[in-house]
Amino acid sequence: MNVSVLDRIADALPHVSSAGAAVTLCGVTKAFGAHRVLQGIDLDIALGEFVAIVGRSGCGKSTLLRLIAGLDAPSSGTITVDGQSTGWRDDVRLMFQEPRLLPWQRVVANVEVGLTHSRDRHDRRRHAEDTLVQVGLAGRAHEWPTVLSGGQKQRVALARALVSHPRLLALDEPLGALDALTRIEMQDLIETVWQDKGFTAIVVTHDVSEAVALADRILLLEDGLVAMDVAVDLPRPRRRGDPRAAAIEGRILDRLLRRG
Numbered sequence: 001m002n003v004s005v006l007d008r009i010a011d012a013l014p015h016v017s018s019a020g021a022a023v024t025l026c027g028v029t030k031a032f033g034a035h036r037v038l039q040g041i042d043l044d045i046a047l048g049e050f051v052a053i054v055g056r057s058g059c060g061k062s063t064l065l066r067l068i069a070g071l072d073a074p075s076s077g078t079i080t081v082d083g084q085s086t087g088w089r090d091d092v093r094l095m096f097q098e099p100r101l102l103p104w105q106r107v108v109a110n111v112e113v114g115l116t117h118s119r120d121r122h123d124r125r126r127h128a129e130d131t132l133v134q135v136g137l138a139g140r141a142h143e144w145p146t147v148l149s150g151g152q153k154q155r156v157a158l159a160r161a162l163v164s165h166p167r168l169l170a171l172d173e174p175l176g177a178l179d180a181l182t183r184i185e186m187q188d189l190i191e192t193v194w195q196d197k198g199f200t201a202i203v204v205t206h207d208v209s210e211a212v213a214l215a216d217r218i219l220l221l222e223d224g225l226v227a228m229d230v231a232v233d234l235p236r237p238r239r240r241g242d243p244r245a246a247a248i249e250g251r252i253l254d255r256l257l258r259r260g
Contacts (some may be wrong), residue, residue: 012179018139019165019197019198020168020199021081021167021199022045022047022083023080023202024045024079025042025043025067026079027041028041028042028064029075030069031073038060038064038074040225041225048198049217050201050217051196052218052219053084053203053205053219054204054209055220055227055256056222059224062173066172068081068168069170084192091164091167092166093114093164094170094172095161095171096157103144106139106141107110107148107156108130108141108142109128110156111156111160112124112125113160115158115164127163128159129141131159132159135155135156135162137159140152140242145195158189158193165186165199166199168199168201169201171202171203173204173206180200182249187213187214188237191214191237203215209249211237212249212252217229217230217231218248218252222255227255230252
């Protein structure tokens with residue numbers, strides 16, 4: 001996505017001040033039968049922070065994300081969002097790898113799914129259309145999902161997650177199925193809306209370079225614990241190919257691949 005397009009999207013975003021949520025985990029474990037996936041995690045995530053979770057397949061990344069989002073409960077330990085115990089909260093939204101759009105509904109109606117039905121119908125439609133502008137899909141509101149590309153479908157999914165102005169956005173491999181160029185465009189878009197709206201973002205990804213491009217902080221899960229907690233203290237927007245970013249990526253990959 002070129003800079004001018006990102007600038008136009010940023011101009012369309014309603015500016016929200018410090019809208020993030022603080023997350024605290026104390027001694028969190030999760031077991032499925034005899035299999036213990038998470039072993040006792042202590043973690044603090046600050047208001048408005050962008051955190052990436054990486055690790056090998058099966059290490060518990062998505063399990064941890066679902067616990068934080070309130071879709072599942074820990075076997076032991078506590079998770080709080082702004083000091084309150086988790087369970088499903090209306091100010092938390094989750095975005096998946098698959099767009100999960102309703103094929104029998106127009107694009108704008110798919111975005112409206114993210115809003116409560118207590119709103120007036122015209123108000124829901126206006127909010128949905130405004131959010132489609134924010135993700136670069138102005139003019140596509142009344143099309144069917146089947147005519148959209150994979151990247152455009154994920155933009156609709158992102159709009160559905162953003163339309164209710166969440167304070168915490170959890171993203172579970174949201175870009176994993178996209179081609180390389182579309183993936184970079186979506187990374188830039190997610191960074192743009194996160195910076196403007198100020199929500200707390202937590203993304204699970206297998207792509208360490210993506211984690212470095214997006215996050216303030218990268219958590220590496222290993223054996224059910226946080227094995228590395230790495231600050232990404234690089235200016236934004238981040239330049240791909242930056243040797244400082246490559247050094248952070250190499251450090252994490254060395255641990256993942258057990259090199260050195």
